[in-house]
Amino acid sequence: MIRHVILRALSKLLIPLIMLFALYVQFHGDYGPGGGFQAGVIFGAAIILYALMFGLEAAKRVFPPRVLEFFVAFGLLLYGGVGIEAILLGGNFLDYGHLAHEPVHGQHLGILLVELGVGITVAAVMASIFFLFAGRGRSDV
């Protein structure tokens, strides 16, 4: 792996691009195909690529499993939190119309947030699962 200098250099360039693309997919989902889930997968793929290129340990230093674990839960909490917030603001669960003064704005905001929640969880899950599989090979008895 170490010897693939070109590959590593290339991926150093590529990974930020992929992440950027993920963000685009994340936030452009309202207008074109894509959304939180796809963005999450792509972001996760970027992390996986990093791990493949620079080794699992390096990847774990950049994306510590504990942090990933937090984000796994955080995305779900964010999504549910939006739902609960809607209740507190007087709507039904996940009724984004109540999140802002105008229902359509509320819908926009709500969709943005929950898609973000999905994206975060999915990215963290994809990366975590890959780390777990990859880590299994080494520490295995």
Place this chain on the structure above:
Amino acid sequence: MTGGEADLITRVSDDLPALQIAVPLLSAAICLLVRRARAAWAVAMVVAWGSFASACVLLSRVLQSGTISYAEGGWRPPWGIELRIDLLNALVLLVVTGICAIVLTASPRSLDQEVWREHHHKFYALYLLCMTGLAGMTITGDAFNIFVFLEISSLSSYALIAQGTTRRALTSSLQYLVMGTIGGTFLLLGIGMIYMVTGTLNIADMAVQLAAVGPNRTVLVALACIGIGTGIKLAVFPLHIWLPNAYTYAPAIVTAFLAATATKVAYYVLVRFVFSVFGAPLAFGELRLDAVLMPLAIAAMFAGSFVAIFQDDIKRMLAYSSVAQIGYMVLGLSLASVSGLTGGLVHLFNHAIMKSGLFLVMAAVVLRMGSTRLDAFAGLGRRMPFTMAAFVVAGLSLIGVPLTVGFVSKWYLVVGAIEGGLWPVAVLILLSSLLALIYIWRVVEVAYFRQPPEDAPEVSEAPASLLVPIWVLAGATVFFGVFTSLSVGLASAAARMLFGVEL
């Protein structure tokens, strides 16, 4: 308290159906974050008992003011997803949350022994997810939503089962996963077909549209697909092969929980589709579902009990007994009458209580003896008197002795069979309970009349944290066998509702 706060509380309590699902699901994420075994347990306990309380409130509301409909996201059904709680699923919800809470209360000691402590918080997260999935399937009014929550509960139960102490837990879990996924996918396919001909996913709406479509080939196969899908999760006779392994090798706590809830909810889903979507006249009259299910149910009753008799591992024996008991529930459905369905539903309630009690006894025995093989029970009647007494009580209920819940179920099944003119079926129900007598009595005999081997280690009674839940459940088998107004009242009201019979 200010008016604003009071207002908030009423508003939030109107959202109870959503919170019933949302809070446990969020707490599962929190369990993952707290990382400490006992802290996660505490979170889970609060949530589980809270869910139970909320289920009680919902039930009382349904009893007072009829079906509750809750629009998730504020979108009116059929455009949005609806939570719809009526008598039928309020009962199931009560069972799921109640058993979940009780079993969870018993869990710490047993888990300390069977699951690596570093994993406990994840275990509780999955446990809550599993409950949420089951509760979500139960109260949702949307067909596709059933599938989503089915998968939450399934995936979490696969992972939970794999935590068993032997390596066979892994293979059992995978076997369940493969079958469960096939089942889930068939369910998806069936839902898709109905969706295709009705254009809606809302269960109540489906029923309306389907009545207009009438029976055709697509509908027939859709029913078959849903039957296979739920049948696998429910472990209906030929599709039951995952169940004995899964229940045997899973941690005892998991078995106690799943045995009492997972199959019950699958049964509920089947009942829901058959009655609320297809409707009894279509399902039984045109599509002859009863003719398919009845032989399978009877085969399950006998095959399950018969195989149970020859098991050396008592946990496995109880698992096979579950196969037989599921046969009773399916039989109740296939009798296609109010009494029969009442029997099936009441057995859902009753079997949940007694089986979780029995499996918790297994947890206690594993904790003290390290094994549930028949030999381990020698002399336990004297050495763990309270635990074994609970086993006897719940076992008698399984046999169907009067003044226990098992009798109540059997009563309605027999009444249903005779009312339907199916005399041989009535006889078979009674005969099969004799098989239960045999397999339960094997254990009783060993526990009370066989001396433990000379070199047997000293064992003491199970700890109170296990004993209390065990006796709550054992007591419930007697309590609900005498005071039947809750279980039978609800079940028969639900059955009448499903058959459209006015009181």
Place this chain on the structure above:
Amino acid sequence: MIDVIHIVLFTFLAVIAIAIIRLRDLFAAVMLMGIFSLLSASLFTVMDAVDVAFTEAAVGAGVSTILMLATLSLTHSSESTRYARPRPMALVAVVLTGAALVYATFDMPRYGDPAAPIHHHVADHYIEDTDDEIGVPNMVTAILASYRGYDTWGETAVIFTACVGVMMLLGGARTFYRWRHREEDEPEEAGEAS
């Protein structure tokens, strides 16, 4: 034209599916599985399901393939031929199920039929009112996140569940085995954990 694309894609899919049955080399099977996903993604695009196609490509061809390859690298890369034998019963079961499903199709609306019930009732509402109610051009996103946002939350929970499950199964390998080993010392244990 569309028909031709359909036929070509479907033919490829069928060929790949059969090849997967027959292949003993698991690496090849996994790669074919990835191609199968990609081809389905193309098919989804042809069927106007761009979001589904995008996701299938990312998940089926991407994530699933990586996970399977990871699994193969941890286990064995080819299927044992020792027990290879035909399974006539499986074939019969599958053929019967398939026949039943084909039987069901005869009462289904024709493919692409705009008059099919599925395209009316609920769907009409989404197509017509999404813009007013939610103001998002991508109807799929609107339904996904708002009309059926509850489902999507459930979906997030599914992936969360799987993640916790995998963590429990594959996390903390060494310590885990040491802990299991403790069990083996006890006489009651059958010592089954390896």
Place this chain on the structure above:
Amino acid sequence: MTVETAVGLAVLWPLAGIGLIALFRRWPNVRETATLLTAGSLFAIVAKVILPAVMAGGRPRLDIIEVLPGLQLAFEVEPLGMLFALVASGLWIVTTLYSIGYMRGHHEENQTRFYICFALAISGAVGVAFAANVFTLFVFYEAITLSTYPLVTHHGTEAAKRAGRVYLGILMGTSVGFLLFALVWTYLAAGTTEFRPGGILAGQIDGWQLIVLLGLYAFGTGKAALMPFHRWLPAAMVAPTPVSALLHAVAVVKAGVFTVLKVLVYVFGIDLLASTDASRWLTWVAAFTIIAASIVALTKDNLKARLAYSTISQLSYIVLGGALATSAGVLGGGMHIAMHAVGKITLFFCAGAILVGAHKTEISEMDGLGRRMPFTFGAFLLGSLSVIGLPPMGGSWSKWYLMLGTVEAGQLTMMLVLMASSLLSIAYLMPVVVRGFFRPPTADGHDDQDGEDSPKIREAPLLCVMPPVLTGIGCVVLFFYADDIYRLLMGIVTP
């Protein structure tokens, strides 16, 4: 205390006794005193509070709870149940006395469990006696089965466990397979399962259904030991003798025949049976059981086994009495419950006393024992005479009424059966007495105890001998008090 409360109390009383027994498990003397006190006070409640009310024509009723719609847990005392409750609670006292002597004399283990299960069984018997409907009766019937199971398997040996399996298998099997079925059927046909004078089935079901339902009840009541469901009774002989006394005289078998009789009278109604002849076949089954069991009894050398088959035979007298469907038959059957109970318990007590005193179980080894154990064998003689049905023993009255019943029903064959059976019972019971008193002791010693056994043999401990003597005398006393029983039971046929 109102009579209604007393009815409930009578059922619960033994359970309170259990509390005491469990509490004092470490002090045997206190424990046994507690049992005796419970038994005595139970009898007092039954005889002093409830009996007068029933004799006065009252039918005290106590509703507990409606378990399922139309299915109540309730008690109602009528004459037949009254009699059974009297027998059960009265004999519990003597049996307890006897148990103390026997269990200690025999150094039995698990005595606390023994007394607890015994009390449970009595509670069940009283419940059966007072049951207001078939459902309640079924509940307590099963309670008796379950609580006597540990008594049968008391020794915990392989043989005991096997016997326990047969016991539980047949009793549970028949009750769940047939009796429960009959219960559901009755419920569906009549809309109730209440016991009512004149029956509840008249006009509800017709010809062949009536016969099948009757069959379900008759064979479903496995405790009545109608052939071919009699196997459990001899099997249960492995139990300690007081248990055999309980099984064969007090609680179990009497609960069985009581059930049959009660169902015949209060569910079917003798008028219905008489008018449809639905019970004709049952008289034949009973007759067959009477004769066949007597003949088997003749072949048994083991005393307890012989007594067991004698019981099977005698029980069918009661079933026959009911199946004749005449008032005299029912009276005779009811009366035979009491008469046979006292007679048979005497015999079992004696068998136990012989075992404790002389360690003999086989009749052929009992030569000359009567001279060493005069009280025991004397009591055995009294019991035998009562079972055979000779005056001045109580048993003669019940036979008399049964014979009247056959005449009323016009079934003279049955009269012949009864007479033949009396002869047979002479043949299987008298040899024991004859050997005991008139054969010389076997000093030649064909068994391994030879020379040593002579000094060992003496009367069993006082507590083992006194009860059979008491009940033996009771057989005589009952001859003179039969009129009271007759008056009590007249309430059944002339409500």
Place this chain on the structure above:
Amino acid sequence: MFEGGLYPYWIVIFLMMTGLYVVISRDNLVKKVIGLNIFQVSVIMFYVAMGKVRGGTAPIEAEGFTIYSNPLPHVLMLTAIVVGVATTALALSLVVRINEAYATIEEDEIRELEREEEA
């Protein structure tokens, strides 16, 4: 000629059954998981196929289009894909663990080992 027919469903059913056959007939656990995947993807195809409207376009609002394919099945299938990958991940981690415990991923070899264990 094909649009308006039933053939896409038939092919989808064929694919579905191929997947199911792999699951039932193969002993290799990875193969089984692949089979499950094919099965699930085929069901997804079934849903997507029924959402197709002749002459429609992707359900993203744009000028000049009035006929859209039905978006609802697409939404449902996004969820189903997620469920599929979740199941796959869990199944594969089980396969890894099974391989560690039994040193094989062939079901019949595992069954043989289990039988030996019991004996």
